Amino acid sequence: MGGYEPLYHALYELSSAAVIEEITKSGLRGRGGGGYPTGLKWATVAKMPGKQKYVICNADEGDPGAFMDRSVLESDPHRVLEGMAIAGYAIGANHGFIYVRAEYPLAIQRLTKAIQQAKKYGLLGSQIFESGFDFKIDIRIGAGAFVCGEETALIHSIEGGRGNPRPRPPYPAEVGLWGCPTLINNVETYANITPIIRKGAEWYSSIGTAGSKGTKVFALTGKVQHTGLVEVPMGTTLRQIVEEMGGGVAEGRVKAVQTGGPSGGCIPAVFFDTPVDYESLQQLGTMMGSGGMIVMDDATSMVEIAQFYMDFCRGESCGKCVPCRAGTVQLHEMLTKIVNHQATETDIEQMEALCQMVKEMSLCGLGQSAPNPVLSTLRYFKEEYLARLRPEVETFATAKD
Amino acid sequence: MPALSPQAPPDRLTQHPSSPQDSATCDRHYKTLDTTLKRNHYQPDALIEVLHKAQESFGYLEDEVLLYIARQLKQPLSRVYGVASFYHLFSLKPSGIHNCVVCLGTACYVKGARQILDRLELELAIKVGETTSDGQISLLSARCLGACGLAPAAVFDGEVGGKLTAEDALARLQALTIND
Ligand SMILES: Cc1cc2nc3c(=O)[nH]c(=O)nc-3n(C[C@H](O)[C@H](O)[C@H](O)COP(=O)(O)O)c2cc1C
Ligand code: SF4
Ligand code: FES
Numbered sequence: 001m002g003g004y005e006p007l008y009h010a011l012y013e014l015s016s017a018a019v020i021e022e023i024t025k026s027g028l029r030g031r032g033g034g035g036y037p038t039g040l041k042w043a044t045v046a047k048m049p050g051k052q053k054y055v056i057c058n059a060d061e062g063d064p065g066a067f068m069d070r071s072v073l074e075s076d077p078h079r080v081l082e083g084m085a086i087a088g089y090a091i092g093a094n095h096g097f098i099y100v101r102a103e104y105p106l107a108i109q110r111l112t113k114a115i116q117q118a119k120k121y122g123l124l125g126s127q128i129f130e131s132g133f134d135f136k137i138d139i140r141i142g143a144g145a146f147v148c149g150e151e152t153a154l155i156h157s158i159e160g161g162r163g164n165p166r167p168r169p170p171y172p173a174e175v176g177l178w179g180c181p182t183l184i185n186n187v188e189t190y191a192n193i194t195p196i197i198r199k200g201a202e203w204y205s206s207i208g209t210a211g212s213k214g215t216k217v218f219a220l221t222g223k224v225q226h227t228g229l230v231e232v233p234m235g236t237t238l239r240q241i242v243e244e245m246g247g248g249v250a251e252g253r254v255k256a257v258q259t260g261g262p263s264g265g266c267i268p269a270v271f272f273d274t275p276v277d278y279e280s281l282q283q284l285g286t287m288m289g290s291g292g293m294i295v296m297d298d299a300t301s302m303v304e305i306a307q308f309y310m311d312f313c314r315g316e317s318c319g320k321c322v323p324c325r326a327g328t329v330q331l332h333e334m335l336t337k338i339v340n341h342q343a344t345e346t347d348i349e350q351m352e353a354l355c356q357m358v359k360e361m362s363l364c365g366l367g368q369s370a371p372n373p374v375l376s377t378l379r380y381f382k383e384e385y386l387a388r389l390r391p392e393v394e395t396f397a398t399a400k401d
Numbered sequence: 402m403p404a405l406s407p408q409a410p411p412d413r414l415t416q417h418p419s420s421p422q423d424s425a426t427c428d429r430h431y432k433t434l435d436t437t438l439k440r441n442h443y444q445p446d447a448l449i450e451v452l453h454k455a456q457e458s459f460g461y462l463e464d465e466v467l468l469y470i471a472r473q474l475k476q477p478l479s480r481v482y483g484v485a486s487f488y489h490l491f492s493l494k495p496s497g498i499h500n501c502v503v504c505l506g507t508a509c510y511v512k513g514a515r516q517i518l519d520r521l522e523l524e525l526a527i528k529v530g531e532t533t534s535d536g537q538i539s540l541l542s543a544r545c546l547g548a549c550g551l552a553p554a555a556v557f558d559g560e561v562g563g564k565l566t567a568e569d570a571l572a573r574l575q576a577l578t579i580n581d
Binding site for chain 2: 061062063064065066067070102103104140141142143144145146157158159160161162163219221222223227228258261292294296300305308309312316318
């Protein structure tokens, strides 16, 4: 299917600026969660002074319930390598790193082999396709820390240190790996590069919605009948994904879908006609995230889900800043109190206030978004929280009804 | 940066740590470690890779091994310890002969993984993160194995089991210890 042709085309027929222009025009946005325009990011790194620059591929895929990146790495590693090489050419870097989580041994094995193959055929290494462009790629393996998916933490981890995030700015585009300008993109983002170069920005941007171009891969899991990966054009509705492709739930009713993992939120079934794109998900109080979609039915307690995610964030907080380190512990305690029918309505109010504080004062995305699952379930499923309050309050509520 | 001489004579013979394992196996483990160190030119940024290798050979990261790595990479022990204790996959305690990792990622959680883990904790009389008193089985949990389509999933000595019930999980554990 024309492997490495787009790289050849870029090296011989396009200038670096023209490659960036093409990516910008395509409207591609980062698939790692944030949705930052990829072309703009490339242009920023390309403009930075300095000879040494790096390209990093974020293959940490920490969002539990998501395995899109894993499938790309295992089934088509060359496509990611090629995307990285094109990025290297565009921004003026000759060294790339793929940071893969250690939990994916097969992906690591296939990537290692793919890099060897590419080197053997002169598709990576010095003077690729006998041009003046050199590009090598090394693999770095994580060691089980969710926070290392955050870009500054990931850089510290590649440098062999603890994966503690640092404040941004400066962004990695300016000060990244070993202090050099660094481009970080997600696996799926790189996987989108070769089709854009091969078929052109116009073709790519004809797919999707006004603000979100191209297709997106989702990992459909949970109580849905057909679990697995689906790739759909941006703008497909949740109903099409969950009910048509996923076949709905086996028994009972779909209650909600969780997207965006520990940073995201739940979308109740009444909003299933919403087209999936970055903005509309944000409006619903969740986010696109990396693509995990967990279907929940009536048997799933939303309060317990919120508690589950808070437990996750509590365990994964790197401990560097207090709002996140202490806040997640507090929030988890409050949620446990609610789950165990020991809380009052005041506790819920306090919990909401604490959520706001943790959101606003945490240093990195982990803490900033840790309250999202709580806030989103409170927004749509408050009755489930109220039903779990201390018994006497419950009687009071029913008496009033 | 001062040259980190990769040729520096390994001082491990003089500072050979005492270890519970017999010395021949131990020597072999140190040799593997030395190869990894050398391949990475004793660069401090290879620390995580070196720790992976050390854990793979020794089974866990005992203090002596961390000290040895710190010396070889010419890094303060605090940094080596700091990194080893930061990452969940590094274990500073010995683990059981067999291990069972139950996935507690969202997809598995929604499908009842917590109940499976509760049951295993009950039957093995240990908490997650612990090893049975006979040193046979370590019970661990993971955040997501990337096998969410098979939820609830667990790994038994490196082999993934999917769509599990508590009974399946118990049977798999039994099979592990019987095959010894
Ligand atoms: C706590 C946390 C975890 C993250 N985990 C991942 C991850 O596993 N994979 C990923 O690609 N991006 C992850 N990100 C986002 C990255 O920081 C970064 O935005 C992304 O890799 C940029 O690539 P993109 O522009 O191609 O999306 C995470 C961010 C935070 C705050
Ligand atoms: S927000 Fe949490 S994870 Fe991020 S730096 Fe602070 S403590 Fe660490
Ligand atoms: S959530 Fe268990 S394998 Fe992904």
